[in-house]
C-alpha cells in the first residue's frame with residue numbers, strides 16, 4: 117500500500133477519509149482517468165446505505181458529477197480473460213447472458229494482480245448483500261408470502277445451480293490455469309450473481325439498434341461501472357447515468373444542495389423488485405413506482421366464482437381459451453397495478469370485456485374477429501385508472517372486485533395488521549431488518565390492491581363504460 121504522502125491529490129477525493137479501501141479505489145480512479153467533480157465525495161456517513169455519494173457544494177441541474185472512460189468499465193471485453201471467453205463464446209451462451217461477465221468477475225475478484233483489485237476490494241466478502249436469495253426458504257415463505265418474490269427467488273436459485281453445474285464448472289475445469297473449482301465455488305458464484313444483480317449496469321440500445329433488434333429483449337450484456345455503482349437509489353432521484361461513445365457521465369437531473377446525498381435511479385422499480393434484485397426497499401409512500409400484481413389466473417378464478425350456471429362456466433372456459441389464443445393472458449401472466457391505476461390496461465380491458473360478454477355478443481365477437489379492432493388507447497387508460505374504476509360497468513367492476521379480494525387473501529395478514537406494525541416505532545425498532553423490508557413490500561402491495569377493491573365496490577357509482 118502506498119502512503120498518504122505518495123498519493124496524488126485526486127480532485128473530489130475527500131482525503132480525510134480513513135477508509136483505506138476507499139483511498140485505494142480513489143487512487144485507482146485517478147490512474148484510470150476517472151474524473152470526479154470537487155463538489156461531491158464518497159462516504160459511508162450521511163448516506164442511506166453503506167457507501168454513497170454526498171454533495172459537498174450546491175450543484176446545478178445538468179452538472180457532470182463524474183465521468184468514467186470506457187476502458188475503466190469492467191466486462192468480458194476488458195477483463196484479462198477476454199481471449200479465452202471470446203474463444204468459448206458458443207459454449208458460454210445462456211439465457212441470462214450473464215455467464216461471461218460472471219466468469220470474468222470470478223477471475224478478477226480472486227486474482228491478487230487484477231487491474232480491478234482496488235475497485236473489487238471495496239466489497240471484501242459481499243457481507244452487505246442480503247437479497248432474499250440468501251434467506252432460508254422458511255424465512256422467505258413466512259415473510260414474503262403473497263408478494264411474488266418467493267417464486268422469483270426459487271426460479272433464480274434453480275437457474276444459478278443449473279448454470280453453475282452445466283456451464284460454469286465444466287468450463288472452469290477445462291481452464292485450470294485461470295480458474296480453480298475449489299476457489300471458484302457455487303457459493304462465490306451465487307454472491308457474484310447477487311453483486312451483478314444489484315451493482316451492474318446495462319447500456320440501453322441506440323435507436324437504430326433498437327429497430328434492428330426488435331425481438332431481442334435483452335441485447336446488451338451487463339457490465340460493472342466503477343464509481344457509478346457507489347450511488348444509492350431512490351425513486352425521486354437527483355442524478356442519472358448518461359452514455360456517450362467515449363465515456364459514461366453521471367449528471368445531476370435536479371439541483372442538489374450541499375450536504376444532500378446524490379441518488380441515481382436503478383429504473384422504475386416497485387418495492388418487490390427492489391427487494392428481489394437489490395435487497396432493499398423504500399417506504400411505500402415514497403416509492404412512486406410501487407406496484408401490485410393480480411395474476412391472470414386469479415381473474416379467471418374470480419370469473420368462475422361469479423359464474424352461476426354450468427352453462428356460464430362452459431362459456432367462460434371458451435372465453436378464457438380465446439383470451440389465451442389472443443396472447444392476452446397466460447399461465448404465468450399478471451395484471452400490474454400502480455398507484456394511479458392499471459399499468460397493463462389494454463390486456464385487462466380486453467379481458468374484462470370478453471369475460472363479461474353475453475353469449476350472443478361473444479359469438480359475434482368471435483365471428484367478426486372484432487378483437488382485431490383496437491379500443492381507443494386513451495379511453496382504455498382512463499377507464500382503468502383509479503379515477504375511472506368507479507365508473508366501470510357493474511359486471512366489470514364486480515369481477516375486478518372479487519379478483520382483488522382473492523389476491524389480497526394470498527397474504528398472511530390483512531393490510532390493517534401491517535399498518536399497525538409500521539406505525540408503531542417501538543415494534544419497528546425491535547423488528548429485524550428482513551422483517552422490516554418484507555413488511556414494506558407486503559404493505560405497499562396490499563395498499564394498492566385495497567384501493568382497487570374500494571374503488572370497485574359495487575353500487576359506488578353509475579356505470580358509463582359498457
Ligand SMILES: C[S@@+](CC[C@H](N)C(=O)[O-])C[C@H]1O[C@@H](n2cnc3c(N)ncnc32)[C@H](O)[C@@H]1O
Pocket residue numbers: 164165166167168244314315344345346347348349350393394395396397398
Ligand atoms: C449499486 S450499490 C450502491 C452502493 C452501496 N451502498 C455500497 O455501499 O456498496 C446497490 C446497493 O446499495 C444498497 N442501496 C441502494 N439504495 C438504497 C436505498 N435507498 N436504501 C437502502 N439500501 C440501498 C443496496 O444494498 C443495493 O443492493
